[in-house]
Amino acid sequence: MHSFDQVFTQYQDIVTTGVYGSAIGLIIIGLYAVLLKKNLTKIVIGLSIIDAGIHLLFVAIGYIQGGTAPIFSPGHEGEIQKMVDPVPQALVLTAIVIGFAVTAVALSLVIRLYKHHNTSNIDQIKSLKW
Amino acid sequence: MMALIAFSLMAIVLVAAAIYAVLQKDLLYAVISTGVISVVLSVFFFLMQAPDVALTEAAIGIALTTIIFIITIRNTTRYEDDPKDNTLEKF
Amino acid sequence: MVISPVHYIAVPLLAAFTMPLIAKVSKELARVIPGLVMMYLSFVSVVLMQQVIQSGPISEVIAGWQAPWGINLMFTPFSGFLATLMSFMGLLIWLYSFNFKKVDFSQSLKYQTLQMMMVTGATGIVLTGDIFNLFVFLEITAITAYSLTAFYRERDGAEAAFKYLLIGSFASVFVLLAIMLLYTQLGTLNMAEIAQKIQAGELSGTMKTTIFALFLIGFGIEAEMFPLNAWAPDAYSQAPGPIGAAFASIVVKAGVYALIRITFTLFDIQGAHMYLIIAGLVTMVIAEVSAVAQTNLKRMLAYSSIGQMGFVLIAFGIGTKEAVFGAIFLMFNHAIIKGLLFMTGSYLTFNDTNKQISSLRGFGKKLPLVSLLFAIGAFAIVGLPPFSGFWSKLYVLTAAGSKEMIMLILIILGVSVVEIIYYFRVVGKLYFSKEENDIEVQKPSINAMIPMVILGLVIVAVGIYPDLVTGFFERATDMLLDKAHYIEVVLTQNVVN
Amino acid sequence: MKKVFVLILLAVVGLYLSNTFNLISFGDNRVGEVVEETTTVSGYYLKETPTKSEVANVVTAIVVNYRGFDTLGEVTVLFLATTGLGSILFRRKEEEEGVERLSKPASSLVSTGSRILFPLVVLLGVYVFIHGHLTPGGGFQGGAIIATGFLLMLISYKNYKVSHSTLGWVESFAGISFVLIGFWGLISSHSFLQNIPQVGELNSLISGGVIPIIYIAVGFKVAAELTGVLDILLNIKPKK
Numbered sequence: 001m002h003s004f005d006q007v008f009t010q011y012q013d014i015v016t017t018g019v020y021g022s023a024i025g026l027i028i029i030g031l032y033a034v035l036l037k038k039n040l041t042k043i044v045i046g047l048s049i050i051d052a053g054i055h056l057l058f059v060a061i062g063y064i065q066g067g068t069a070p071i072f073s074p075g076h077e078g079e080i081q082k083m084v085d086p087v088p089q090a091l092v093l094t095a096i097v098i099g100f101a102v103t104a105v106a107l108s109l110v111i112r113l114y115k116h117h118n119t120s121n122i123d124q125i126k127s128l129k130w
Numbered sequence: 131m132m133a134l135i136a137f138s139l140m141a142i143v144l145v146a147a148a149i150y151a152v153l154q155k156d157l158l159y160a161v162i163s164t165g166v167i168s169v170v171l172s173v174f175f176f177l178m179q180a181p182d183v184a185l186t187e188a189a190i191g192i193a194l195t196t197i198i199f200i201i202t203i204r205n206t207t208r209y210e211d212d213p214k215d216n217t218l219e220k221f
Numbered sequence: 222m223v224i225s226p227v228h229y230i231a232v233p234l235l236a237a238f239t240m241p242l243i244a245k246v247s248k249e250l251a252r253v254i255p256g257l258v259m260m261y262l263s264f265v266s267v268v269l270m271q272q273v274i275q276s277g278p279i280s281e282v283i284a285g286w287q288a289p290w291g292i293n294l295m296f297t298p299f300s301g302f303l304a305t306l307m308s309f310m311g312l313l314i315w316l317y318s319f320n321f322k323k324v325d326f327s328q329s330l331k332y333q334t335l336q337m338m339m340v341t342g343a344t345g346i347v348l349t350g351d352i353f354n355l356f357v358f359l360e361i362t363a364i365t366a367y368s369l370t371a372f373y374r375e376r377d378g379a380e381a382a383f384k385y386l387l388i389g390s391f392a393s394v395f396v397l398l399a400i401m402l403l404y405t406q407l408g409t410l411n412m413a414e415i416a417q418k419i420q421a422g423e424l425s426g427t428m429k430t431t432i433f434a435l436f437l438i439g440f441g442i443e444a445e446m447f448p449l450n451a452w453a454p455d456a457y458s459q460a461p462g463p464i465g466a467a468f469a470s471i472v473v474k475a476g477v478y479a480l481i482r483i484t485f486t487l488f489d490i491q492g493a494h495m496y497l498i499i500a501g502l503v504t505m506v507i508a509e510v511s512a513v514a515q516t517n518l519k520r521m522l523a524y525s526s527i528g529q530m531g532f533v534l535i536a537f538g539i540g541t542k543e544a545v546f547g548a549i550f551l552m553f554n555h556a557i558i559k560g561l562l563f564m565t566g567s568y569l570t571f572n573d574t575n576k577q578i579s580s581l582r583g584f585g586k587k588l589p590l591v592s593l594l595f596a597i598g599a600f601a602i603v604g605l606p607p608f609s610g611f612w613s614k615l616y617v618l619t620a621a622g623s624k625e626m627i628m629l630i631l632i633i634l635g636v637s638v639v640e641i642i643y644y645f646r647v648v649g650k651l652y653f654s655k656e657e658n659d660i661e662v663q664k665p666s667i668n669a670m671i672p673m674v675i676l677g678l679v680i681v682a683v684g685i686y687p688d689l690v691t692g693f694f695e696r697a698t699d700m701l702l703d704k705a706h707y708i709e710v711v712l713t714q715n716v717v718n
Numbered sequence: 719m720k721k722v723f724v725l726i727l728l729a730v731v732g733l734y735l736s737n738t739f740n741l742i743s744f745g746d747n748r749v750g751e752v753v754e755e756t757t758t759v760s761g762y763y764l765k766e767t768p769t770k771s772e773v774a775n776v777v778t779a780i781v782v783n784y785r786g787f788d789t790l791g792e793v794t795v796l797f798l799a800t801t802g803l804g805s806i807l808f809r810r811k812e813e814e815e816g817v818e819r820l821s822k823p824a825s826s827l828v829s830t831g832s833r834i835l836f837p838l839v840v841l842l843g844v845y846v847f848i849h850g851h852l853t854p855g856g857g858f859q860g861g862a863i864i865a866t867g868f869l870l871m872l873i874s875y876k877n878y879k880v881s882h883s884t885l886g887w888v889e890s891f892a893g894i895s896f897v898l899i900g901f902w903g904l905i906s907s908h909s910f911l912q913n914i915p916q917v918g919e920l921n922s923l924i925s926g927g928v929i930p931i932i933y934i935a936v937g938f939k940v941a942a943e944l945t946g947v948l949d950i951l952l953n954i955k956p957k958k
Contacts, residue, residue, distance in 0.1 A: 003133040004177050008745065011134050016744040018141040019174070024735045026167070027394075028728050029148040034387065035724045039210045041157050041202055045164055047390050048195060049148050052167055054397050055187070056174060057739070061405050063178040065745035070776035071181070071854060072768045074921045083776070084179040085749045087760045088404065090780035091353055092183050094792045095397060097858055097940075098360050100190050101799035102390060104947050105367050107202040108806045109383045111954060112371065114206040116379065121211065125380055181854030182777045185846070189862030194944060197869060201951045227910040230787075231897055234794060238893030241886045284786045284903070284911040290762050292787045331805040338798055345791070357791035364795055368802025379806070405742045408749075408758040431738050 009065050019060045026053030040110040040120040044103060051099040055092050062088030137177070144170045155210045161199040168192040224268050226281045226296040226348055229304055233258050233341040237334050244330045251330050252319070255337040259312035262344075266305035270693070273301050278700065278710050280350065288350070288711045289414045295350040295711065298696035299549070303347045303478055306556055310470045311340035313672035317564055318463035320666065332372065332461075339365040339467060343475035350412050350711060352403070355479060356396050359443065362472055363389045370460045375574075381455035388442055388452045395439035402432050413711035416487050416704055433490055436483045443476030445527045446534070447504040457523030458576070462567030465519060469526045470560035474552060477530060481537055486704055494540045501534030502632060509636045513643045517576045518566050521643060522559070525602065528636065529555045535633070536617045539624055546691075546698045547616030553690065554613045554683075558601045561676040564669075565595040569651075571663035578647055585652035587662045590670065592651045594677045599644040601680045604637060609683035771913055773851045773926035781856065782929045782936075786900075786911040789857075793896065793936060796943045797889070803950050824874040832874040839867030847937030851926045857933040861940025868945040872952055880949045885942045892939035899928055899935070 008015050026049055033046025067084035114120045144167060151163040168191030175184035236258045244251035273279060278297035282288065296304070318336065320329075342362030349355050367389070371382035404410060406428055407418045418424070424432070442449040457465050484493045505528045512524035533555065536548030568591050569584055570576040585592045601608035604615075614637070621629045665673070683689055700706065749760045763780055773779040781789055823829075846853075847860025871878045903912030914927045924930075 004137065007133040007137055008177075012745065014134065014138065018138055019178075019744060020736070020739045022141045022144045024732060024739065025145045026148050027735065028732045029145070029152055031728055031731065032724070033152040035727075036721060037152070037210075039157070039207075040383070041199070041206060042152070042160065042210060043387070044202075045151055045157075045160055045199070047387075048164060049151065049167065050390075050394055052148075052164075052171055052191070054394060054401075055183075056171055058397070058401055059175050059178050059180050059183055060744060061401055061742060062180070063745050064747045064749065067179055067747075069179045069181050069854065070764065072774045072776070072920065073853075083749075083764055085760045086763060086776040086780055087410075088401075089180045089183050089777045090785060090788075091400075091404075092180075093186055093777070093781055093858060094353075094357060094788050096183070096186050096190055097792055098357070098393075098795050100195060101364060101795050102360070102367075102386065102393075103195060104198055104799050104951075105364060105802050105806070106383070106386050106390075107198055108803045108951070109367070109371055109379050109386065110202055111205045111951075112379045112806055113383065116377075120206045182775070182856065182859070185855050185859040186862070189859050189866065193866045193869070194862060194948070197948065198951055201948075201954075205954050223904075223908065225904070225910075227900075227904065230790075231900055231904075231910060234790065235894065235897045235901075237794070237797065238890050238897065242890045245883070245886075282909050284783055284913065285907065285909040286784050290759055290766075291784055328805060328808060331801050331808075334801055335798065335805065338794065349787075351785075351787075353785070354787055354791065357788050357795070360795055361791060361798065364798050364802060368798070368805055371806050382806075402738065402742075405748065408760070410759070428738070428741060431734075 005066060008063075012065075019056070023053045023056040023060060026050070026056065038121050038123060040113060040122060040125075041107075043122070044106045044110060047106065048099065048103050051095075051103075055096055055099070058088050058092045058095065062086075140170050140173060144174075157203050157208055157210060158200070161196055161203065164199065165192050165196040168195065224265050226269065226279060226294040226304075227283065228265050229262060229294075229308070229344045229348060230341055232261060233337055237338055237341075240330065240334055248330065252333050255333045256312065256315045256319070258337060259308060259315050259340070262308040263305075263312055266301070266308050269296055270301055270305055273298055274696065278707075280711050289409050289411045292354050293350040293411070293711060294348045295412075295707070296348060297707065297710075298693065298700045299698075300347045300478070302549070302693050302697050303474060303552070304344050306553060307340055307344050307347065307471050307474065310467075310556055310560055311337070313560065313675060314340075314463050314467050314470075317466070317669050317672045318461075319668045328372075332369070335365045335369050336464065336467065339369065339464075340471055343471045346475040347478050351410050352400050352412060352415070353410050355412075356393065356400060359396065359475075359479070360393060362475060363393070363443075366456070366468070366472060369464045370456045372461050372464070373459070378459040381452070381459035385452040385456045388449065392439045392442035392449075395435045395442075399432050399435035399439060402428065402435070406432075411711070412482070412487060413708045417708045417712065419488060420704070420708075429488065430490070433483070433488045433493070436488075437480070437496075440476060440480040440483060441500070443473075444480045444534070445473060445476065445504065445530050446480075446500045447507055447531070450504070450508075450527055453527055454520050454523040457526065457563075458517060458519040462563070465522070465567065466560045466563035469522070469563055470556035473526065473530055474556060477533055477552065480534075481701070484537070485701055486707055489704075494538050497534050497538030498629070499538075501531040501536075501538055502629070503531070504528070504534065505531030505636055506632065509639045513639060515643075516578055518570050518578050518581070518647065519563075519576050521578070521647075522562055522566055525562075525640065525643075526555070526559050528640070529559065529602070532617070532633070532636075535629065536620070539617070539620050539626070539629075541620050541624060542698055542702060543616060543623065544620035545701060546694050547613055547620055549694045549697050549701075550613040550616060550687075550691070553694070554601070554609050554680075557676055557679055557683075558598050558610060561594060561673060561680065562598040562602065564673050564676070565591050565598065568663060568665045568669065569595060572661065578650060581647065581650045582654045583651075584662070588664070591665060591673070594673050595651065596648050597677050597680060599648050601684065603640050603644055607681070607684050609680050609687065611684065612687045768920055771926055771929065772920050773929055774921050775851050775854065775856075777854075778851045778856050778933060779926070779929060782851075782932050783911070783913050786932070789932075789936060790896065790900070790911075792858075793893065793939055796940060797893065800889075800943045800946045800950075803947055807950055807954060823876055828874045832870040836867050836871050839870065840864050843867060843937075843941065847934055848930070849923075850933040850937070851930045852921060852923070857936025858940055860937040861942075862944060864937075864941035865944035865948060869948050872948060880945055882946070882949070885946050885949070888938055889942040889946070892935045892942065896932060896935045896939070899932055903928070 030050030345358035843864035850856030
């Protein structure tokens, strides 16, 4: 486990591009799916990929080099100095559960649309105009 | 050194799983790769000293999100442009 | 039990959690609870507004932690006025939807819970003093709006709800990104402390504009600015009758409030006001023009509501004291008049599945009172003298005049003419065209008629004697424009109650 | 044509995001010195949690106590998602009977395995949300784990029925207890969700005053709601 901390401190730039790059990559791929794909389920998959990217970014901004998890386990009471920022973690907890709730409602709408129109292709369902 | 290779491998798997999830026509495999994304994400959170979030992502991201997607696929089409989709008969 | 702003959120939550239990005992009682809650909240609003007028804004601290560390609720004259408006409208909408024919009995428990929680979510957005809490309440309002839009089986509510959900998820992605960036730069989530730190210049140029742009897009979707309101016409027209009224009078207000709180209190970017004017102008012109082309009554009202929101944005964009006063008056008027129009409109087109305006021929005789109230609403929204809409339009036009924005005045007057065209076309159909097809008409029940009559009376009363309410707007304007007072109230006082 | 436009848009968004996030260097210490008068909010939390509110897990203290209103909103979002799901996928009573959840019975391996695993998974879930304030984990995580336990049973047994009334009772009681704790705080020490002064010291099970009780209520509520969501979704009559 500590070998990863060592990696995070030594190869700082590789890790930065790795984390931020993959998070932004996830958001871009999710956006691609939502904007271009026709199948309703695939669009909801795109939405959950964008959510995954956002949550990764949220935790990444809270990470501090060489920091430990913000838990005062027995015997480590004094180590306030080397702790990771706890606030983004608390916010991500809420954001993940909200993302799940919205995904559940979206999928129930997809199911009802399929039962009603017998197709899950968004072009066939577009009966509402601008 | 090994840890660096493992870390960058995971980042590549993350993006590859996302691309696979979007391009795959068979929705079941696409949903499974969203599960893979959640697994790698949970490991990343653990590495970034966020155990609470790793546990949440594991419990909700991997288990529950994947299962509600699979239930949706069961009630709608399994393949993206499903041949037995009735849209063709209309024309 | 000391009355405090937290009751706006805690009491409806308690009611929402107990309703399934009470429904096991008696379904009838379970449907009455939202009404009792709304009545209690209206009473709380009256009490708190008195307190605010005497002793200034109330900042209530949650969980005992002082402002920047804990979450605080801000009951200022501006947010208090909006919370009061939302509670009263929530009460009227509950009364209107009590035994709404189309909501069949077994579903009405879920319907009432979702409707009450939508009002609570909007009130939460208005009251909270913490950005991430604002995001959570935005999600509460959004998730109730998705489920309620898709409530009816036979209409294509599910498409409208899915479209709304897609665009709503974009809104929450943008807001989350903005909160994330803001936290990295300033290290705090409390709105007052953010305003203080931005004023002290702790946020650099490019990052500040990026965060402001992300917030603007995120809340612009909720406040129906032009490029982002593709969801609104479908959501309004497919949702059940009372929900359309709730969208127009409550949910959109919360979106506009969040937008105004970002531009006026948090960020002081010069271009912001000009941007608001341009965005509002574009929204208004396009919405009003497409309203004329509508044959479906509810879609026409939806476009007119978006146009009015554009008008509110213009008024806030002008930014002078009188313009902001006019804007707040406009928000008050829009909530009441648009609520009345949606309520009466849904009874006028009750039995017509695709809500055609042409089917309203000669309804003046069949539904005399409902048509009269619709006419009052139409005259008021257009801004004719004896009604309240006139005053708010007058204030905004004079404010624009004092800033020599002649082009703006011309466009606003032009748009008013467009409004007159399509509203009088409907009123004309109601009264002056003879009825030929005998669509049997749905007589509204007593409890649906009461809120419509109350709203009609309020419009006429405020129209004739506007000083009834302008006192509140004065204080609200001063509070909104006075950023230092907002920061000082939140950050310096100790745990108050 | 639309594809090209979208690809350009994606490139612009990607570039914009990447150079915005270039300004934020990964891993540098934004929390600042955690000393007596810290400026940042997280520094305050790190200093206050072990001393004043006697909770080992700082994230739990933030989620439940410092920002308890977020969690209240959070639990409402899940409650409304369940209600909304129920109203969207509502089916008249007569359509309901004869809903065949599984066409073929699960294999003996799955059914015996899940019968053994189910109590263990629920035990793990309960452990996670009872020790929310000591070890990583808490109400949301514990509730989700319990929901996966029920999911296991729902999948492997055709006639396994999760009774909606018990779910309803558990959900309502947990929600009501959460709000009542909030009101009790408002009455006793004039601020909603106020934490009572400390009983028990750091890292013991009974520590942190009201925080573990709230998180246990959240755990029950999240477990009941997620099981409800899964039950509604699993009982939809698949279209043949």
